[in-house]
Amino acid sequence: MNEVLHIINEMAPFLLLGFLIAGVMHAFIPGGFYSKFLSKKNFRSVLNAALLGIPLPLCSCGVIPTAMSLRKEGASHGAVVSFLIATPQTGVDSISATYSLMGLPFAIVRPIAALFTALFGGLLANRIGSDSVVEKTEETETCCCHHKEKQHKEEEKSCCCHHKEEQEEVHDCCCHHAEADKGMNFVEKMKVALEYAFVDMMEDIGKWLIVGLIIAGLITVFVPATAFAIFVNNTWLSMLLVLIISIPMYVCATGSIPIAVALMMKGLTPGAGLVLLMAGPAANMASILVIRNRLGSKTLFAYLLSIVAGAVLFGCVIDFALPTEWFGVDALTASCCEESTVWWQWVSTAVLSILLINALVINKFVKGKADSCCCNTH
Numbered sequence: 001m002n003e004v005l006h007i008i009n010e011m012a013p014f015l016l017l018g019f020l021i022a023g024v025m026h027a028f029i030p031g032g033f034y035s036k037f038l039s040k041k042n043f044r045s046v047l048n049a050a051l052l053g054i055p056l057p058l059c060s061c062g063v064i065p066t067a068m069s070l071r072k073e074g075a076s077h078g079a080v081v082s083f084l085i086a087t088p089q090t091g092v093d094s095i096s097a098t099y100s101l102m103g104l105p106f107a108i109v110r111p112i113a114a115l116f117t118a119l120f121g122g123l124l125a126n127r128i129g130s131d132s133v134v135e136k137t138e139e140t141e142t143c144c145c146h147h148k149e150k151q152h153k154e155e156e157k158s159c160c161c162h163h164k165e166e167q168e169e170v171h172d173c174c175c176h177h178a179e180a181d182k183g184m185n186f187v188e189k190m191k192v193a194l195e196y197a198f199v200d201m202m203e204d205i206g207k208w209l210i211v212g213l214i215i216a217g218l219i220t221v222f223v224p225a226t227a228f229a230i231f232v233n234n235t236w237l238s239m240l241l242v243l244i245i246s247i248p249m250y251v252c253a254t255g256s257i258p259i260a261v262a263l264m265m266k267g268l269t270p271g272a273g274l275v276l277l278m279a280g281p282a283a284n285m286a287s288i289l290v291i292r293n294r295l296g297s298k299t300l301f302a303y304l305l306s307i308v309a310g311a312v313l314f315g316c317v318i319d320f321a322l323p324t325e326w327f328g329v330d331a332l333t334a335s336c337c338e339e340s341t342v343w344w345q346w347v348s349t350a351v352l353s354i355l356l357i358n359a360l361v362i363n364k365f366v367k368g369k370a371d372s373c374c375c376n377t378h
Contacts, residue, residue: 023197121306
């Protein structure tokens, strides 16, 4: 139980950061930005999403609310998948930590691998993904109004504005950034950002996030790290084992580095170590469940296939194509492996719990609350 709580404590700050970024992006970035740079089903929108995500210091859970916010603002399936893959694998913090513990070659290969994997996944999602289920869900569940009780059809139609002049997959709410367009000041915009982040977004994906966190925590506890070293003498089996365990398990981009280093010192190949660095942070049960629920099975397939294919491909490049001496692990420090939970992680867990209870429980019983900007009846 203590280990599960430690995992949740470790994830909570990143989740709060992810929700906050989603709110800030909603309140401060004009809606036209997303429709212009991320909405089209083409290579450029996928590339823009990957380049946007690579430097952000978000883990595979913290990226979820931000990515779902992008989708609601009009980003295409491919752009969302590209962002989901690229963002948790890297970040300015993890790149610097990779350099300090694993050397310059790993620090260079890691973001390059993340970029190409994100591009492949995004393009595949645009090609095979279907918007039909998501459009129905967004029109009936995630539209600005959330009026699930009896409402007039005219009110439902007026709530969601389908901008047909934009791409077909763009479904902006009629109140999209209405406040921002009225010249609000910074404080007013921050109020909109906080309400969107910690009420609307948490109500939208909070249930699936909790289920995924519990599953990921249990997997992390009951699958020991030593299991990665079972097949160290076989490169392919080592990669397969790493994939099976690391994909559903939670591990952040920075936290995966000491694990990979320790396993490499036990005999795991550098390529298998890179598989852990890519597949571990890029996915876990929380992200898998949310993507399946919000974007559909086809998009989830593209997401997982691209992560697996990209990790194995670049792992093989390291093991079979690049000089072995480039990826030696020497002068290892374990300073980032500290397992103790600091006070601010406990505070983050408490704050996250309160916000989830407010979004998923209290708001269900509060009548007349303003679900969003366009739901105010006059």
